[in-house]
Amino acid sequence: xxxxxxxxxxxxxxxxxxxxxxxxxxxxxxxxxxxxxxxxxxxxxxxxxxxxxxxxxxxxxxxxxxxxxxxxxxxxxxxxxxxxxxxxxxxxxxxx
Amino acid sequence: xxxxxxxxxxxxxxxxxxxxxxxxxxxxxxxxxxxxxxxxxxxxxxxxxxxxxxxxxxxxxxxxxxxxxxxxxxxxxxxxxxxxxxxxxxxxxxxxxxxxxxxxxxxxxxxxxxxxxxxxxxxxxxxxxxxxxxxxxxxxxxxxxxxxxxxxxxxxxxxxxxxxxxxxxxxxxxxxxxxxxxxxxxxxxxxxxxxxxxxxxxxxxxxxxxxxxxxxxxxxxxxxxxxxxxxxxxxxxxxxxxxxxxxxxxxxxxxxxxxxxxxxxxxxxxxxxxxxxxxxxxxxxxxxxxxxxxxxxxxx
Numbered sequence: 001x002x003x004x005x006x007x008x009x010x011x012x013x014x015x016x017x018x019x020x021x022x023x024x025x026x027x028x029x030x031x032x033x034x035x036x037x038x039x040x041x042x043x044x045x046x047x048x049x050x051x052x053x054x055x056x057x058x059x060x061x062x063x064x065x066x067x068x069x070x071x072x073x074x075x076x077x078x079x080x081x082x083x084x085x086x087x088x089x090x091x092x093x094x095x096x
Numbered sequence: 097x098x099x100x101x102x103x104x105x106x107x108x109x110x111x112x113x114x115x116x117x118x119x120x121x122x123x124x125x126x127x128x129x130x131x132x133x134x135x136x137x138x139x140x141x142x143x144x145x146x147x148x149x150x151x152x153x154x155x156x157x158x159x160x161x162x163x164x165x166x167x168x169x170x171x172x173x174x175x176x177x178x179x180x181x182x183x184x185x186x187x188x189x190x191x192x193x194x195x196x197x198x199x200x201x202x203x204x205x206x207x208x209x210x211x212x213x214x215x216x217x218x219x220x221x222x223x224x225x226x227x228x229x230x231x232x233x234x235x236x237x238x239x240x241x242x243x244x245x246x247x248x249x250x251x252x253x254x255x256x257x258x259x260x261x262x263x264x265x266x267x268x269x270x271x272x273x274x275x276x277x278x279x280x281x282x283x284x285x286x287x288x289x290x291x292x293x294x295x296x297x298x299x300x301x302x303x304x305x306x307x308x309x310x311x312x313x314x315x316x317x318x319x320x321x322x323x324x325x326x327x328x329x330x331x332x333x334x335x336x337x338x339x340x341x342x343x344x345x346x347x348x349x350x351x352x353x354x355x356x357x358x359x360x361x362x363x364x365x366x367x368x369x370x371x372x373x374x375x376x377x378x379x380x381x382x383x384x385x386x387x388x389x390x391x392x393x394x395x396x
Contacts, residue, residue, distance in 0.1 A: 001381055020394065023311060034173060034312035035181040035197070044392040045385060047323035050360070055381040058370050063377050070363040070383060074355050075394065082352055085361040093367070093377040 001055050006065035006090060013057035019044045059093075066091040125281040127247060127267045133210040135217075135238065142205040144245045150280055151246075157344040163244040166202045167221070168236060173312060174198045175225035178218050190218055197310055201298035204248040217242065246270075249294075254286050257297045262288065292319060292390075295332040318392035328390050335390065349394065358393060360386030 003013040021044050022030055023037030031037050045051055059066060072085035125146065132138045144164070148155035158164050167174075182194045192206075192214035199206040199217070206214055223235035247270075254271045255262040265271075270278070271286035288294045300316030303309050319332070336346045336354070347354045362384040370378035387393050 001383070003379065021314065021392070033176060033181055034310045035177050035308070036185070037311035038309060040311070040314060042318075042392065044318075044394060045359070045387040047318060047387050047389055047391055048326040048328055049322075050384055050386040053383040053385070055379075055383070057379050057381075059377040059379075061376050066367075066377065066379070068365060068367075068379060068381070070365075070381060072359070072361055072385070074352070074359075076349055084352060084356050084359065087361075087363040087365070089365050089367075091365075091367040091377070091379060093369070 001068070001070045003057055003059065003091075004067045005059075005063055006067050012059045012063065012066065015055055015057075017051075017053050019051075064092070064094050066093070124279075125268065125270070127251070128208050129267050130208070131210040131213075132208055133213050135213060138205070138209060138213060139241045141208070142245045142247050143241075144243075144247075147246045150278070154344050155246075157342075158246070160345045162348065162350060163249075163344075163346065165240070166244040167239040167242045168224075170198075170202055171221060171224045171236075171239070174202065175221045178222055179226070190215065193306070197302070197304045197308060198312075200304075201302060202244065203242050204244065204252040207252060249289070253294070253297060254288065257293060258288065262286070290331065290333055292316075292332045296320075299332070313395070315391045315395050318395070319390050322392065323390040330390055332390070355393075358387065358389035360384070360388055 001013075001015055002011060004011050022041040023032065024039045024041065025031045025036045026038050068089045068091055070085075070087045071083055073081040074084045075081045128141050132141060144155055144158060162169055177198055178190055178195070182188050182190045186194075188194060192209070192211045195214045195218045196206055199214075203217070206217070209217065217239075220235040220238045223231055224239055227235060250270050250272065251265060251267070255265045266282065266284075269282040269284050271284050271289065273286065273289035275285045277283055296316040296319070299313050301309050301311055301314060319328075335357075336348060337343055342354075349355060364382040364384075366380045366382075368378055368380070369375035
């Protein structure tokens, strides 16, 4: 999730959640080689399960409009990430 | 002179094998029963093009699949095992027994390669990763001819998970999920092709005959324990083959359409003013990510 000042483009807040698995060898060291991995730490999205993530941010008092976007990226490898979902909203804090 | 005679003898030795898989006297497809030592003979024997004459549509689907590029799509990981894992970490010789730990799934027909040919194929993998220029290009070109072919699933792997039940595999029989007959080859109905259990043999932790485990893919663990355990009842084939007529294209993690299909996304956004008396702009975002697939996301 990223929030930017609509006027200046400055990033006011950013946070992310990652879902992945970590391969470990017999001594508990992280490894990439399929032949080395004997155990995993499973930090993935589990089947038939819904993950609920909560974000709360405050912005400087003088900010009047914020561009907010929630992006879901899928990485088939460490290098290539594809945007698969996005929710964008212009938040207005104009005084009434 | 002696060298020429030796070459002639070698030629004679492999001639019966190279001719034996063309077709039988009844004109039906036949396949090798013994080890093959020549690369091109090996390629021709298991080439999916042999099936395309009658099954062109399925062949075209398969061509789009990662199964059709099961060797070239995994050069880095397999070459690392061949150059680091086996010789340096395990301090073993890279022979067919070790090579098969990757290729039993990536190239099941390796079973019919001679010890020398298995090493030749492993050498192409290594060159495809480490060599430069022409040598690298040639190695990749050769690896492109090798893959998980029709025969891999429809014969070699049929009895790999439940040999006690499925019994002996006949080399010239094509095992199918359907119950039809064919004039082109002997056919036998194999219900296992419709079961997740069949895919699991490669799409999970692989256990080699000597007991070594390889974690190149862990999908099946979460399918069996999490998905089925939480009440999921679909098979691999239902989502990756039958739905949307995906057929033998069998898209997976490399296909964004099916990835998106497996994930539900919802974001609730609430802007407000925070801090009574000293109000500042604030926002609360609640995100819901649902995994609708039959296994963990991501995986592998």
